[in-house]
Amino acid sequence: MNLKLYNYFRSSASYRVRIALALKGLEYDYMPVSLLKNEQFAESYAAVSASRLVPLLQDGDALITQSLAIIEYLDETHPEPPLLPGNALARARIRALAFDIACEIHPINNLRVLRYLVRDLKFSEDDKNRWYRHWVETGLETVERQLAAHTATGRFCHGDTPTLADITLVPQIFNAQRMDCRLDHVPTVMRVFGECMKLDAFAKTQPSACPDAS
Amino acid sequence: MNLKLYNYFRSSASYRVRIALALKGLEYDYMPVSLLKNEQFAESYAAVSASRLVPLLQDGDALITQSLAIIEYLDETHPEPPLLPGNALARARIRALAFDIACEIHPINNLRVLRYLVRDLKFSEDDKNRWYRHWVETGLETVERQLAAHTATGRFCHGDTPTLADITLVPQIFNAQRMDCRLDHVPTVMRVFGECMKLDAFAKTQPSACPDAS
Structure with missing residues (x-):
């Protein structure tokens, strides 16, 4: 049975999984779930997703949520090319970089x-944008320090092949650019971003290239 | 050389690693870093931590950040007892539950x-507490749905041995209780929490039992 990816073009967690599937060369059915239209709360979606979040991967009868759990699953079930290459220490560095984005920024x-800030706390558009930029800009500074300081940084975040760290970084940069965040203070981050975007797996799965892009 | 854990008694990410080390039966030097006193920004700490975050595990010359990356590293280097037991699908469910807390609530x-809310956005103490409780209470509701709906839930979040999911859940419940969050709407979560707290690995590493507790 085909893999099915329930996802949304602009969700950066969804974009992570699209990149991983493309790097693995795996075909899948693209199942759009519009977060803007609140389709994640529809009864039809609740039937597959107890968490009401995207992305969600369906593999046969199995339903898997959380982007990073999905990517680890794909890496265990389709080991080539490895998205967590190297020994335990290398894998720990790759995961830590991914979590610096997935747990500290995103x-x-x-x-x-953002909806809670605007609807419940009555943030203005400007205040919301300031909030957004603050966490992206300071968070990426932390990533920059880790990349710039470490000899294992190569063409990509870790070595010369794309890993889970790059898969997590690139969608965050797309968000940052869309929200006009400052990025000139993170040159290593942006160099790696440029290297990733030369690859089809990153370029052809980007939000604007998705079937549900609007 | 001994393992060294740079951590803070009240940091729930630190508590996760303390539980994992205890489940693995590993000895370590407890290196306190007071977040309240901003010791994570001291020059002495910047020398070991490019991210200026706790926890950080030192294993010989290796420095590993991000609690979940540290725990995966410990599970790869000291496989018994496994914190991610089972096949790829079981491991994906365990990781997804951990991420439902580590990426969606914490x-x-x-x-x-919280400091940014109070210092920069001038939130009152009441508003800050409302913010806190909102994300904990709605986030744990998602976890509850996943635990209650799934046949793989056992004595613990996944099966009858503690896993990465329980390791992530328990510190979040400690935070919830400290901040007087509502918990009567998540009975399965609280049943699992109770099972965990019967184990020394969870009970003896809890914040109030730490050398730097105040």
Whole structure:
């Protein structure tokens, strides 16, 4: 049975999984779920997703949520090319870089939080944007320090092949650019971003290239 | 050389690693870093930590950041007892539950974000507490749905041995209780929490039992 990816073109967690599937060369059915239209709360989606979040991967009868759990699953079930290459220490560095984005930057700025700021806390558009930029700019500074300081940084975040770290970084940069965040203070981050975007797996799965892009 | 854990008694990400080390039966030097006193920004700490975050594990010359990356590293280097047991699908469910907390609840409420709310956005103590409780209560509801709906839930989040999911859940419940969050709507979560707290690995590493507790 085909893999099915429930996802949304602009969700950066969805974009992570699209990149991983493309790097693995895996075909899948693209199942759009519009977060803007709140389709994640529809009954039809609740039937497959107890968490009501995207992305969600369906592999036969199995339903897998959380982008990084999905990518680890793909890496275990389709080991080539490895997205967590190297020994335990290398893998720890790759995961830590991914978590520096997925646990320290992205969650504070996801659509759910931004909606709460505006609807419940009556943030102005300007205040919301300031919030967004603050966490992206300071968070990426941390990533920059880790990349610039470490000899294992190569063409990509870790070595010369794309890993889970790059898969997590690139969608965050797309968000940063869309929200006009400052990026001139993170030159290593942006060099790696440029290298990633030379690859089809990153370029052809980007938000604007998705079937549900609007 | 001994393992060294740079951590803070009240940091829930630190508590995760303490539980994992205890489940693995590993000895370590406890290196306190007070987030309240901003010791994570001291020059002595910057020398070991490019991210200026706790926890950080030192294993010989290796420095590993991000609690979940540290725990995956410990599980790869000391496989018994496994913290991610089972096949790829089981491991994906365990990781997804951990990320439902580590990526969806915890980051929105960490000390850095709360300080920004109060210092930069002039939130009152009441508004800050409302913010905190909102994300904990709605986030745990998602976890509850996943645990209650799934046949793989056992004595613990996944099966009858503690896993990465329980390791991530328990510190979040400690935070929730400290901040007087509502918990009566998540009975399965609280049943699992109770099972975990019967184990020394969870009970003896809890914040109030730490050398730097105050």
